[in-house]
Amino acid sequence: MRSLKKTRRIQVIALAVVLLAASTALVGYAMRDGISFFRSPSQVAEAPPPPSEVFRVGGLVAEGTLVSQGETVVFDVTDGGAAVRVSYTGITPDLFREGEGVVALGRLEDGVFTASELLARHDETYMPREVADALREQGVYRGGEEG
Incomplete structure (x- = not known):
């Protein structure tokens, strides 16, 4: 009788471990498109990611590089x-301009870098962390604490 209880307990524990691993894998698979990593321009230059990877790049819009071609805007981001x-391609934020922070x-x-979304600072003191x-x-930057 003890052997049967011990076997049943081991089976339940093994099933729980398998279910936990499967649920973790499913959560990771579901989140794969929702996770985007941040890189500075220096990090992108050192190790360019593959074209399939979606990520965020941020820094300052370099002076003299902002060119508007209809709905398409081309510029350099520098750190x-x-x-x-x-x-x-799209409508740029109202506060988007040269010399300002952008992600x-x-x-x-x-x-x-082909951007699908563009974020600019929201007031004169804010810059994304x-x-x-x-x-x-x-x-390059010595500003106060950001939030």
Whole structure:
């Protein structure tokens, strides 16, 4: 009788482990498109990600690089160490301009970052935390705490 209880207990524990592993795998699979990593222009220049990877790149819009071609805007994002050419088709945020912080979501295709979403600062003191941290590492930005 004890052997049967022990066997049943082992089976229940094994089933629980298998179900836990399966549920973890399903959650990870479901979230794969919802996770996008942030990279600075220097990180993109050092190790360009594959064209299939969606990620965020951020920094300052480089002075003299902003070109508007109809609904498409082309500009360079820099962190002081490197620059990445960004192409975005759509309506730009009201506060988007040269010399200001920006975060773009998209893919790197043939050396040009094709953005599907563009985020700019929302007032004169705000800069996204990832952008500020990347600029601080390069010694370009010395602003206060961001939030």
